[in-house]
Amino acid sequence: MVQKMVALIKGKKIRMRVKFCEFSRCGLLRTVSLSSALLLAACATQAPPEGYSPDPEADPKAVISPGKNTSPAVLDLLERARVASRAGENQKAEAYLERAIRIEPRNPALWHYMAKVHLYGGRLQKAQGLAAKSNSLAGKNVRLRSDNWRIIAHAKQGLGDKNGARAAQDKANALAASMGGQ
Amino acid sequence: MARRVTRKRRRGSRRVAKKRTHNRRWWHHWKRGLAICLVLLLAYVIYLDVLIRIKFEGKRWALPAHVYARPLELYRGAPVSRTEFQLELDKLGYRLAYQVKESGSYARSGARFDLRTRGFGFWDGNEPAKTVSIWFKDGEVAQVHTKDTGNEIHLLRLDPMFIGGIYPDKHEDRLLVKLDETPEWLPKALVAVEDRNFYQHHGVDLKAIARALWANVRAGATVQGGSTLTQQLVKNFFLSNTRSLWRKANEAVMAVLLELHYDKNEILEAYINEVYLGQQGKRAVHGFGLASRFYFDKSLAQLDLPQTVTLVALVRGPTFYDPRRHPTRLRERRELVLDIMLEQGVISTAQANKAKQANLRVIPNPPLGITPYPGFMDLVRRQLRRDYRKQDLTSEGLRIFTTFDPVVQHHAEQALKKHINRLDRARKLAGHLEGGAIVTATTGGEVLALVAGRRPQFAGFNRVLDARRPVGSLIKPAIYLTALQRADQFNLVTMLDDSPITIQSDSGEEWTPANYDKESHGTVPLFVALTRSYNQATVRLGMELGVDKVVENLRALGLDRQVAPYPSLLLGATSMTPYEIAQIYQTFAAGGFRSPLSAIREVLAANGEPLQRYSLDVAQAVDPVTAQVLNSALREVLRHGTGTSAVRLLPAAGDFAGKTGTTNDLRDSWFAGFGSDRLAVVWLGSDDNRPVGLTGASGALAIWSDTMQRVNAQPLELTAELEVEVTKIDPETGLRAPAGCVSAAELAFSKGTLPREKGGCASDQEESLPERTGRWFRKWLH
Numbered sequence: 001m002v003q004k005m006v007a008l009i010k011g012k013k014i015r016m017r018v019k020f021c022e023f024s025r026c027g028l029l030r031t032v033s034l035s036s037a038l039l040l041a042a043c044a045t046q047a048p049p050e051g052y053s054p055d056p057e058a059d060p061k062a063v064i065s066p067g068k069n070t071s072p073a074v075l076d077l078l079e080r081a082r083v084a085s086r087a088g089e090n091q092k093a094e095a096y097l098e099r100a101i102r103i104e105p106r107n108p109a110l111w112h113y114m115a116k117v118h119l120y121g122g123r124l125q126k127a128q129g130l131a132a133k134s135n136s137l138a139g140k141n142v143r144l145r146s147d148n149w150r151i152i153a154h155a156k157q158g159l160g161d162k163n164g165a166r167a168a169q170d171k172a173n174a175l176a177a178s179m180g181g182q
Numbered sequence: 183m184a185r186r187v188t189r190k191r192r193r194g195s196r197r198v199a200k201k202r203t204h205n206r207r208w209w210h211h212w213k214r215g216l217a218i219c220l221v222l223l224l225a226y227v228i229y230l231d232v233l234i235r236i237k238f239e240g241k242r243w244a245l246p247a248h249v250y251a252r253p254l255e256l257y258r259g260a261p262v263s264r265t266e267f268q269l270e271l272d273k274l275g276y277r278l279a280y281q282v283k284e285s286g287s288y289a290r291s292g293a294r295f296d297l298r299t300r301g302f303g304f305w306d307g308n309e310p311a312k313t314v315s316i317w318f319k320d321g322e323v324a325q326v327h328t329k330d331t332g333n334e335i336h337l338l339r340l341d342p343m344f345i346g347g348i349y350p351d352k353h354e355d356r357l358l359v360k361l362d363e364t365p366e367w368l369p370k371a372l373v374a375v376e377d378r379n380f381y382q383h384h385g386v387d388l389k390a391i392a393r394a395l396w397a398n399v400r401a402g403a404t405v406q407g408g409s410t411l412t413q414q415l416v417k418n419f420f421l422s423n424t425r426s427l428w429r430k431a432n433e434a435v436m437a438v439l440l441e442l443h444y445d446k447n448e449i450l451e452a453y454i455n456e457v458y459l460g461q462q463g464k465r466a467v468h469g470f471g472l473a474s475r476f477y478f479d480k481s482l483a484q485l486d487l488p489q490t491v492t493l494v495a496l497v498r499g500p501t502f503y504d505p506r507r508h509p510t511r512l513r514e515r516r517e518l519v520l521d522i523m524l525e526q527g528v529i530s531t532a533q534a535n536k537a538k539q540a541n542l543r544v545i546p547n548p549p550l551g552i553t554p555y556p557g558f559m560d561l562v563r564r565q566l567r568r569d570y571r572k573q574d575l576t577s578e579g580l581r582i583f584t585t586f587d588p589v590v591q592h593h594a595e596q597a598l599k600k601h602i603n604r605l606d607r608a609r610k611l612a613g614h615l616e617g618g619a620i621v622t623a624t625t626g627g628e629v630l631a632l633v634a635g636r637r638p639q640f641a642g643f644n645r646v647l648d649a650r651r652p653v654g655s656l657i658k659p660a661i662y663l664t665a666l667q668r669a670d671q672f673n674l675v676t677m678l679d680d681s682p683i684t685i686q687s688d689s690g691e692e693w694t695p696a697n698y699d700k701e702s703h704g705t706v707p708l709f710v711a712l713t714r715s716y717n718q719a720t721v722r723l724g725m726e727l728g729v730d731k732v733v734e735n736l737r738a739l740g741l742d743r744q745v746a747p748y749p750s751l752l753l754g755a756t757s758m759t760p761y762e763i764a765q766i767y768q769t770f771a772a773g774g775f776r777s778p779l780s781a782i783r784e785v786l787a788a789n790g791e792p793l794q795r796y797s798l799d800v801a802q803a804v805d806p807v808t809a810q811v812l813n814s815a816l817r818e819v820l821r822h823g824t825g826t827s828a829v830r831l832l833p834a835a836g837d838f839a840g841k842t843g844t845t846n847d848l849r850d851s852w853f854a855g856f857g858s859d860r861l862a863v864v865w866l867g868s869d870d871n872r873p874v875g876l877t878g879a880s881g882a883l884a885i886w887s888d889t890m891q892r893v894n895a896q897p898l899e900l901t902a903e904l905e906v907e908v909t910k911i912d913p914e915t916g917l918r919a920p921a922g923c924v925s926a927a928e929l930a931f932s933k934g935t936l937p938r939e940k941g942g943c944a945s946d947q948e949e950s951l952p953e954r955t956g957r958w959f960r961k962w963l964h
Contacts, residue, residue: 071257071258071259072257072258072336072337073255073257073258073259073260073336073337075336076336076337077337080307091795092306092307095305095306095795096306098626098798099255101625101798102255102623102625102626103260105623105624105858105859114798125801128801128802129775129799129800129802130798130800132775132806133772133800133802135806139904
């Protein structure tokens with residue numbers, strides 16, 4: 001009985017991830033940015049999500065850095081969130097990020113990381129809201145805005161809003177293109 | 183002869199045999215009887231054993247849910263002033279000490295605090311006890327170091343304040359404490375005074391009984407008891423006042439049984455939580471945890487030696503030694519207890535002498551509830567009830583970590599009390615003026631403080647959650663938002679008609695709303711109609727947009743029930759609670775993102791496993807650009823509109839946004855407003871709905887601005903959004919104002935909609951004295 005349930009839950013998870021993969025493969029993601037690459041990696045290996053690191057140098061895959069003025073307290077929490085997330089303790093990672101957001105509520109990168117954690121956790125509605133919030137604080141950070149739109153595209157796709165997903169992806173691509181040869 | 187002898191012998195032996203048989207039979211019966219008795223006795227003992235174990239386990243595991251405030255996080259730049267930090271330490275019961283050695287002690291010199299933290303096992307990580315130095319500067323934390331090595335600590339989390347428990351519905355409350363949470367003298371004093379052989383005996387102390395008997399015989403009355411702590415615990419479990427040998431025997435047996443099953447510390451802990459220590463009406467005060475609240479309004483861990491000994495002295499007879507009625511008796515008894523402690527070597531002579539000198543310091547009126555924050559606890563209870571069965575809440579020993587900020591609560595309570603008392607006197611309301619306030623964090627909608635009335639310590643009518651009152655002009659931002667969402671039709675300078683309007687309902691009734699100053703103002707820019715709260719222009723606008731569209735927006739903003747779309751809704755005839763208003767304004771404050779107001783962060787099971795996290799929930803309800811545009815107009819309310827008087831208590835008021843609300847006959851006075859980090863909603867009125875003679879500006883606004891000033895709320899920021907442009911607008915014409923124009927409004931526009939045309943500056947024109955007075959009067963009245 002229990003085994004059956006576990007299998008069922010696992011099956012669900014796998015199906016959800018496959019959806020992301022199909023979506024990624026279907027050509028909507030023309031620019032393969034880190035976040036989507038990570039998602040693909042998550043599909044294939046079921047590895048815990050990565051992508052936020054207090055020090056971009058330490059993790060070559062990280063694109064979005066938490067900003068120059070990020071306080072040591074927040075960096076400390078981000079590091080803890082990263083470790084927790086690596087260990088598969090997503091609830092803890094979430095809690096650390098929330099503490100970080102309480103300290104720097106106007107730091108758009110923190111909202112972005114939070115959106116990612118929820119996206120990986122399959123809480124698409126929340127991920128979408130958090131990515132939009134990050135965008136509203138992102139100002140001129142085009143890379144961050146592009147990545148946020150990509151999260152929104154994934155979430156909308158998962159929620160069955162194909163047109164919305166395409167529109168969001170177009171925005172992400174347009175922003176990415178505006179960055180030029182970066 | 184021989185025969186006779188033989189016969190005799192035979193007769194004799196027969197008699198002996200008969201007797202033997204008789205004896206044997208008797209012995210047999212006796213044995214059987216004894217066996218039956220033994221079996222019965224054994225059964226009885228087993229029965230007692232089961233009874234006492236059920237009782238003990240039941241008491242031990244009937245743990246209430248423990249509710250904690252948010253833990254204070256300290257880091258360089260944390261917005262905590264040294265006064266607030268001092269307040270936090272007081273609330274947490276940290277003790278001022280010359281040398282910082284023990285956990286929970288601190289020393290202070292100027293802007294520097296040295297302290298030994300208590301350490302706490304949070305579910306997301308253990309926060310070990312540390313000895314640290316913290317410096318404060320300009321209202322924030324300047325540095326956090328470890329005291330010995332001087333290394334910087336990036337992030338330090340204090341232990342969270344315990345704010346109350348959620349208990350079963352009985353006339354009996356508990357504040358359960360763990361043995362290691364009690365003051366160190368408490369167990370020692372109890373053992374010394376009540377049962378000095380506690381750690382040696384097996385439940386019953388025969389020597390003590392003999393000693394007590396001898397003392398009683400000599401005195402000719404009961405002067406001394408020989409009961410052990412274990413026997414007293416059993417007695418307290420069954421609370422019967424009959425003095426009989428049978429009961430005494432039962433108690434003794436059960437005491438021995440308890441000792442067989444549980445170790446000494448478990449028994450002592452149960453005793454500390456069980457013993458009867460006072461009475462208030464129907465409510466029995468059991469346990470030292472509750473008694474400490476009841477007599478000193480402090481948590482048990484906060485008590486010093488004389489206070490701890492006072493409670494120990496009470497054990498012998500809480501009624502006889504009632505400190506509120508017989509303080510001298512109690513002082514004598516306390517002296518005796520201190521002498522015994524000295525004699526047993528528990529305390530030094532100096533400690534004993536000092537403690538004897540100390541006053542009782544018992545508070546005259548016991549607090550009514552077991553929490554100092556019944557208003558907020560009420561909210562916690564409701565949110566839990568939504569998600570848990572009542573049974574689980576009261577029996578599982580949950581640990582609930584809330585969003586409650588005791589420092590913000592303190593400030594909000596002080597501001598509310600101060601101004602309600604002042605306004606009540608000024609309006610001659612004879613104590614009828616009531617109010618409620620709620621403060622939230624704009625990020626994520628965490629409720630930081632909730633003041634349910636002017637006497638916030640009293641549990642009772644929760645005005646923030648339950649006082650549903652007409653909201654007046656607080657509704658207007660929802661109407662103007664509906665307009666601004668139609669960006670092709672409206673922006674902040676669209677001219678609106680403020681001429682009189684009459685609306686006919688389906689039943690043929692006519693409704694002619696009027697402006698507060700009974701005047702019409704011709705055509706006015708949209709933002710002026712909002713900031714000066716013109717009713718005629720608003721009703722015209724609302725009717726054009728459609729009342730049902732406004733209702734739809736209210737729902738999107740976070741109102742979670744249906745309201746009827748009558749035209750009178752446009753002037754706030756609909757009733758809402760301050761909590762519901764906070765939910766709606768939260769969405770404005772968060773730049774268009776809706777988060778359900780929440781009081782709880784995490785719920786943990788008794789073993790520390792997280793059962794539920796209430797994670798940050800953010801959904802876009804309004805386009806962030808439109809929200810910024812609206813917020814810039816709401817900021818004008820405090821700069822040039824109905825809320826200008828806020829500046830008296832909040833010097834930076836012009837950088838905050840909000841709205842006044844006033845209802846017919848001045849029955850309700852509202853203000854809802856926010857900066858970048860804090861939102862507060864204040865309501866004032868009377869419970870019986872009588873007029874209180876206050877507008878939003880003359881009543882609630884004062885409390886709002888005082889609260890925001892006290893909590894050091896940060897000003898609104900409008901700049902992050904790329905699609906927004908900010909410019910100065912002349913309020914008379916709605917055209918761009920020249921630089922340096924004082925009366926100009928600083929408004930936000932969605933990119934590309936900025937008015938091009940330049941106009942004059944209204945404040946440059948000479949105003950006649952009557953005009954100026956009229957303007958001042960109008961502002962003051964709203």
